Amino acid sequence: MSDIKRIECGQRMSQAVVYNGIAYLAGQVGTPGASVADQTRAVLDSIDRLLAEAGTDKTRILTAQVWVADISTDFAPMNEVWDAWVAPGHAPARYTGEAKLATPDYRVEIIVTAAV
Numbered sequence: 001m002s003d004i005k006r007i008e009c010g011q012r013m014s015q016a017v018v019y020n021g022i023a024y025l026a027g028q029v030g031t032p033g034a035s036v037a038d039q040t041r042a043v044l045d046s047i048d049r050l051l052a053e054a055g056t057d058k059t060r061i062l063t064a065q066v067w068v069a070d071i072s073t074d075f076a077p078m079n080e081v082w083d084a085w086v087a088p089g090h091a092p093a094r095y096t097g098e099a100k101l102a103t104p105d106y107r108v109e110i111i112v113t114a115a116v
Helices: 036-054 071-085
Strands: 004-009 014-019 022-025 061-068 093-098 108-115
Touching: 004 036, 014 036, 022 036, 036 071, 036 108, 061 071, 071 093
Parallel strands: 061 093
Antiparallel strands: 004 014, 014 022, 022 108, 061 108
16 A cells, blocks of 8 residues: 655645655645736746655646636736746646635635646
């Protein structure tokens, strides 16, 4: 049986869990109140850091779930940052939706799953 590795484990949740060769990241958010682009950059930096700690990187992301607070205004600036970040030839399966996030100051949240 594979061991379970928990990264940044708190009482309520871990920021990532690695099991059986898969890294499952919790939803990552940026600085509340920052622009959508700045929040997206911060989210992707957190994803890079957590994936490295899990022993993998963005070229091994299998799926990405993106939530934006307002699809009509947040989608384009989020995509601009996302497109510059995704490794060429390694785009994951991705789904994007609009959601009411934890507070109105959050504009984007991204959840990824990656092979280790």
